[in-house]
Structure formats: structure tokens, C-alpha cells
Amino acid sequence: MPENLTLHDGHALPALGFGLYKVAPEDAAGVVEAGLAAGYRLVDGAELYGNETEAGHGIRRALDSGLERTAITVTSKAWGEGDQSRDATLRAFDASEHALGAGVGIDLYMIHWPRPARGEYPQAWRALVELQQQGRVRSIGVSNFTEEHLARIVDETGVVPVVNQVESHPWLPQHDLRAFHERHGIVTQAWSPLGRSRVLEDPEVVRIAREHGASPAQVIIRWHLQLGGAAIPKSSRPERLRENLDVDDLELTADDLVAIAALETGERTGTHPDDRQ
Numbered sequence: 001m002p003e004n005l006t007l008h009d010g011h012a013l014p015a016l017g018f019g020l021y022k023v024a025p026e027d028a029a030g031v032v033e034a035g036l037a038a039g040y041r042l043v044d045g046a047e048l049y050g051n052e053t054e055a056g057h058g059i060r061r062a063l064d065s066g067l068e069r070t071a072i073t074v075t076s077k078a079w080g081e082g083d084q085s086r087d088a089t090l091r092a093f094d095a096s097e098h099a100l101g102a103g104v105g106i107d108l109y110m111i112h113w114p115r116p117a118r119g120e121y122p123q124a125w126r127a128l129v130e131l132q133q134q135g136r137v138r139s140i141g142v143s144n145f146t147e148e149h150l151a152r153i154v155d156e157t158g159v160v161p162v163v164n165q166v167e168s169h170p171w172l173p174q175h176d177l178r179a180f181h182e183r184h185g186i187v188t189q190a191w192s193p194l195g196r197s198r199v200l201e202d203p204e205v206v207r208i209a210r211e212h213g214a215s216p217a218q219v220i221i222r223w224h225l226q227l228g229g230a231a232i233p234k235s236s237r238p239e240r241l242r243e244n245l246d247v248d249d250l251e252l253t254a255d256d257l258v259a260i261a262a263l264e265t266g267e268r269t270g271t272h273p274d275d276r277q
């Protein structure tokens, strides 16, 4: 089982979780139940994903089977399209909490995108600080923030997010942003950690996987963990959820890491943070 990272607020964050973007609502309860049964302890959700009610059902089924609520981390994110004011952000939190349902709740809440053209993300961040001060959420973080966005919210509020969830995979390792995070005690949590499955086909990744008797996904997940970051690969298939978690016995060599470092192209599979309106 991959280790926990320690957040600067003192709480633990599982280094490996699973994500729910593009998990069909009709599959979400089963996927969440399968993920938790496989041993994952972090479920990455969001208002945008349109499956929080069903994810909540899956979590509750796992709790009914004996899993302790305190053993898992449930995340959600405020989408913020068209309105990132304090009130809109608080309403988004209420809606996600309600959708997840009684007995579930949110442990880590994030701003999904900074939407810098709106200029409202500091207001959204103040809303998250308020939620944490009120004890409604344990930890607060952001997603898709650049150094500039991070510096602004820290300057204006003095509160440093515990996590910045950003696109990262071997094509886009984000070394500079990771170094900035490290200086400020922020955990880098990689979204699309498998490059939305496209990086799995990279011949170098396939070669390294073959040499270790592992799968390409396991090699990339291990790379994330050996970088010291967190990752939230998505799969709707129980056998892949198990495969992606089964990386404890894999150790990439220094040569493997050099070969993977050479894959950096800067190519994104998603939107650049400055371009999301």
C-alpha cells in the first residue's frame, strides 16, 4: 500500500488515490466501492464530474461493510464557472456535501481552476479558509494554480494551500512548479497522471515496464511516487484499479528515471490554467 504524505496542516494524505472524472454516474457507486475494497483510501471527486451522489452511495456501502470513515479522504472541488465569489463558492461546497450525502462529507476541498481572467480566485480562497475555520472541512487546497496564483492567495490571506492538484505525467513533469511547492510545503497531486492513457503507449515506458515485469501504468504511477508526489489515476475497471495500486514491489532504477526524464515534451492533455475562463 503506498504511503501517506503529511500535509502542512498536520493531516495525512494518501499518496495514491483514484479519480472520478468521466466515470459515468451509473458506474460511480460500483467504481468507488471497488476502489475502496481494493485498498485505496483517497477518492478524488468534484462538482463537475456529475457523479457525487453516486460516489456517496459507493462510500456509504464501504462504510456499511466496516470501513472506518476516518480511514479515507474524500475530496471535492468548486467548479466556479461564471462565478467564483465567496457566496458562490460556499454554495458549491454545500451542494457537494449534500450530494455526497449524510455520513460522508468532504475532507479536502479545492478550487478547481483559478480562472485568472475573472480575477475572483482570492475570494474563492477566502471562502475555503472560512470553511476550514468553521470546522466544516479538514483541509483546503487548490487545483491548476500557477506560481503566480499561489503567491497571490498566500500574500492576500497568509494561508497556504496544502495541495495543488495539477496536470502531471512524464511528458509534463512540472519540475519548476514542484520545486515551488516544496519550498512552500504544498503537496503536488498529479491529475491525468497517466496522460489520459496516452503516455502508456510511449515505447520507453513500455520497455521499462517489460524489464520490470510490470505494466506501463504501474511504471508511471511508481514514477509519481518516487518523485515524492501524489497521484489520482482513474479507471472504471476494477482490475485496473487493483493493478494501479499494486506498485509496492516496483522500484524504478536511476537509469529508468533518467529515461523517463527524457520523455518531457511539455505536452498537455488538458487546458493550461491561464486559458480556462
Ligand SMILES: NC(=O)C1=CN([C@@H]2O[C@H](COP(=O)(O)OP(=O)(O)OC[C@H]3O[C@@H](n4cnc5c(N)ncnc54)[C@H](OP(=O)(O)O)[C@@H]3O)[C@@H](O)[C@H]2O)C=CC1
Residues within 6 Å of the ligand: 018, 019, 020, 021, 022, 044, 045, 112, 143, 144, 165, 166, 190, 191, 192, 193, 194, 195, 196, 197, 200, 215, 217, 218, 232, 233, 234, 235, 236, 237, 240, 241, 243, 244, 270
Ligand atoms: N483538477 C483537475 O482539473 C483535473 C482533475 N482530474 C482528476 O484526475 C483523475 C485522473 O485523470 P484522468 O484525466 O482520468 O486521466 P488518467 O491519466 O488517470 O487516465 C485515465 C485513462 O487511463 C485508462 N487507464 C487507467 N488505468 C489503466 C491501466 N492500468 N491500463 C490501461 N489503461 C488505464 C483509463 O481507462 P479505463 O477507465 O477504461 O480503465 C482512462 O482512459 C480524474 O479522474 C480526476 O479525478 C483530471 C483532470 C483534471
Ligand SMILES: O=C(O)C(=O)[C@@H](O)[C@H](O)C(=O)CO
Residues within 6 Å of the ligand: 021, 046, 048, 112, 269, 270, 271
Ligand atoms: O483540462 C481539460 O481540458 C479538461 O477536460 C479537464 O481537465 C476538466 O476541465 C477538468 O477540470 C476535470 O477535472
